[in-house]
Amino acid sequence: MSSASIEDKLANNKYDIDKEVHVSIREDICKKCDEHYCLYACPADCFKLTEDHITFSYEGCLECGSCKIVCDKDAIDWTLPRAGFGICYQYG
Amino acid sequence: MKQRFDAIVVGAGPAGCTCGYSLAKAGLETLIVERGKFAGAKNMWGGAFYGPTLFQLFPRFWEEAPIERYIHRHRFSLLTQDSSLSAEFTTKKFGEPPYNGFSVLRAKFDHWFASKAEQAGAIIATGLQAEDLLWDRNTVAGIKAGGDELPASVVIACDGVNSDLTDKAGLRGKLLPRDIKQGVKEVIQIPRHLLEQRFNLSGEEGIAWEFIGSFTRGIPGGAFIYTNKESLSVGIVAQLSALCEKKIGANDLLENFKQHPSVAALLAGGNLVEYSAHLIPTSGKAMIPTLYSDGFLVAGDAASFVLATGLTLEGANFAIASGTAAAEAVIRAKQKRDFSRKSLSCYPELLKQSFVLKDLKTFKKASLFLENSRIYSQYPELACDLANKIFTNDGKPKKKIWKLLKNSMKDRVAFSEILRDLIQIKRAL
Amino acid sequence: MDIIVCVKKIPDPEIPPAKFKLDMESKRVIPPEGIPPVINPYDEQAVELALRLKDKYGGKITVLTIDNDADTSIVKHALAMGADEGIVLADKAFEGSDSFSTSHILSQAIQKVGNFDLVLCGRQAADWDEGLVGAIIAENLSLPLVTLAEAVDVVDGKLKVKRVTLDGYQIFAVPTPAVATVSNEVGQPRLPSGWGIISASRKQIPIWKAGDLDADPSQIGAKAVRRRLVKLFIPVREKKCEIIEGETTAEASVKLAERLRKAGVI
Structure with a gap:
């Protein structure tokens, strides 16, 4: 099996993507952060560092909660997607 | 139509389904609320389940529950970059009912479990999110869900490691990365005959295989492969704080693991069908929240009932046992018509009577010991190096094993460190 | 205003396409195991439009579906959203029906339900995307039809139906009873409420069989099919x-x- 990128892996998952965003970041805080723990904590690669700022996309979120726990600056506004939306595991 | 429930259980995982099942069976008006489209839609685990608690609830459950295979063999391997050293255990008993363990996929299993609770008389409301708690002064009086107020005498939070309700009830502090392991898993489809050939299985036999070694780069954690009917559950578990400190993602560790020569051969030709992730509270007794308050109980992962002993992480049995204990506490409270904190205080007592709090107490030092990075890098290397020296025939005169061991230890680990770790093992495990 | 909404159960359209398999022999699409089917999203929007009318004018919403396994899940979903009654039409004789026979079964059921001002269907089903059933029901019942409805209102005792066009819209005045097929411009359907889900889960859903419907046996099931699917395959890209x-x-x-x-x- 060849090694696949996280994005390729997520393409196998079933999601019901909501129009409402359930996790958001406070870019003003992220800008001043040096650690960027979120980059390594997120198993779905939802956080990206481009030049000096962090961007976040919620679509591939696996709802694990890692980002909220590792962010020691409280820059992540973390909630679950609305009922019935988000990741829907076929195997689990 | 609108009514007051005796009990609202939030979350239809093993803890919630057990609790809801037991409550409904005892005749309580029970509602189980699940945010996924169906029970199991949001849930994942490694995939090996050891069933004594479920066996007590449903004797011969393996005949009706959607299990993949029974665990017939346990194997444990230490990996270095290019070597592996394995130990295997099997016994005839593992292959006979009531079996010792099973490989199970959650999406199907939880669905089945919820249907048992439904048959017992509980209402399963899927696609419904518990948004908040309802309060009557300092007493929990139900939940807010789907924009409605749903009143109940007691709420049992079985909403998993990220338990929003336990936080809202003010019963636990912030989770710390050091107390959490992240599990990342792939389900890899492999044609049945190929899978059985590779793992030397026949019929419904399965293998549970755990690994530790260099692939985690010293990060506390390990990897696993469990055989399903026509797929493998392949995953990694790694301490969240160490991932951040070492600036590496769990998926990279998983790829490391999958590329190990002896692992890659097992996965060859497989087809990835799902990639999932989940957190595991692994600091045991130290991180258990306050377990109850007026009109409110916490069970399962929400209460951090997970046992980490090094080789395995056990959550489901604890979820089921705590779900049973919570139900029992609520049933007693219902008889007294008193759901106050005082009335529910039998809950921790019931947990102590079962193995839940006993085991967590026994292993309360394990999580600290398991942070020892020597377990994940030096010792696997030491063992593989020694095995290499023993098994390699290079035509030179043979040395005694003791001498080889001393040689292997050089630059890796000192005797004093081993001694210290052995004492810690005695204390912790 | 009393409304009947026809809904269909389809494989979840959010399933990644690679997970579907084809059975070339029986010319059937096999969805992956483990992901439950859902209400056709266009039909869900029809339910939403019906609920908006109910919110404004009151009345009763009845949901109809054909499901040979007598699965009540999508009807219960519509009830959880706020519909009042649901009926599942289930009979072995219905198996293998095409759009014409499906429409015949639904038309008979609509007549049996009786009092109604409006029949709503989704513009098409997201599995085969044919979009025929609403039109054939209108033909069967000799009722006026507006396709691609985005909004419905009542003005001077008549329905005022806003129909989506490529670059704008049309407004039709239609006498009741009428049939409309609903387009996705309706917007996101509401999420079921807490009590909605609870009361739907408790509700007994009546199952009507072919015998209950006074359906013409020559018009239903596989033998009534007017077209033959010649070949089904996944094109190689x-x-x-x-x-x-x-x-x-x-x-x-x-x-x-x-x-x-x-x-x-x-």
Whole structure:
């Protein structure tokens, strides 16, 4: 099996993507952060560092909660997607 | 139509389904609320389940529950970059009912479990999110869900490691990365005959295989492969704080693991069908929240009932046992018509009577010991190096094993460190 | 205003396409195991439109579906959203029906339900995307039809139906009872409420069989099918990249044109 990128892996998952965003970041805080723990904590690669700022996309979120726990600056506004939306595991 | 429930259980995982099942069976008006489209839609685990608690609830459950295979063999391997050293255990008993363990996929299993609770008389409301708690002064009086107020005498939070309700009830502090392991898993489809050939299985036999070694780069954690009917559950578990400190993602560790020569051969030709992730509270007794308050109980992962002993992480049995204990506490409270904190205080007592709090107490030092990075890098290397020296025939005169061991230890680990770790093992495990 | 909404159960359209398999022999699409089917999203929007009318004018919403396994899940979903009654039409005799026989079964059921001002269907089902059933029901019942409805209102005792067009909309005045097929411009359907889900889960859903419907046996099931699916297959998609070079831009362009012609693209 060849090694696949996280994005390729997520393409196998079933999601019901909501129009409402359930996790958001406070870019003003992220800008001043040096650690960027979120980059390594997120198993779905939802956080990206481009030049000096962090961007976040919620679509591939696996709802694990890692980002909220590792962010020691409280820059992540973390909630679950609305009922019935988000990741829907076929195997689990 | 609108009514007051005796009990609202939030979350239809093993803890919630057990609790809801037991409550409904005892005749309580029970509602189980699940945010996924169906029970199991949001849930994942490694995939090996050891069933004594479920066996007590449903004797011969393996005949009706959607299990993949029974665990017939346990194997444990230490990996270095290019070597592996394995130990295997099997016994005839593992292959006979009531079996010792099973490989199970959650999406199907939880669905089945919820249907048992439904048959017992509980209402399963899927696609419904518990948004908040309802309060009557300092007493929990139900939940807010789907924009409605749903009143109940007691709420049992079985909403998993990220338990929003336990936080809202003010019963636990912030989770710390050091107390959490992240599990990342792939389900890899492999044609049945190929899978059985590779793992030397026949019929419904399965293998549970755990690994530790260099692939985690010293990060506390390990990897696993469990055989399903026509797929493998392949995953990694790694301490969240160490991932951040070492600036590496769990998926990279998983790829490391999958590329190990002896692992890659097992996965060859497989087809990835799902990639999932989940957190595991692994600091045991130290991180258990306050377990109850007026009109409110916490069970399962929400209460951090997970046992980490090094080789395995056990959550489901604890979820089921705590779900049973919570139900029992609520049933007693219902008889007294008193759901106050005082009335529910039998809950921790019931947990102590079962193995839940006993085991967590026994292993309360394990999580600290398991942070020892020597377990994940030096010792696997030491063992593989020694095995290499023993098994390699290079035509030179043979040395005694003791001498080889001393040689292997050089630059890796000192005797004093081993001694210290052995004492810690005695204390912790 | 009393409304009947016809809904269909389909494989979840959010399932990644690669997970579907085809059975070439029986010409059937096999969805992956483990992901439950859902209400056709266009039909869900029809339920939403019906609920908006109910919110404004009151009345009763009845949901109909044909499901030979007598699965009540999508009807319960509509009830959880706020519909009042649901009926599942289930009979072995319905198996293998096409759009014509499906419409016949639904038309008979609609007549049996009786009092109604409006029948709503989704514009099409997201599995086969034919979009025939609403129109055939209107024909069967000799009722006026508006397709691609985005909004419905009542003005002077008549329905005022806003119909989506490519670059705007049309407004039709229609006498009741009428049939409309609902378009996705309706917007996101509401999420079921807490009590909605609870009361739907408790509700007994009546199952009507062929005998309950006074359906014409020659009009239903596989034997009534008027069309035959000849072949079902997953087309092989190939991507190739070729770089055409030339000394000058003009030369490269000519070569490109020749290559495209050879490939049959132009």
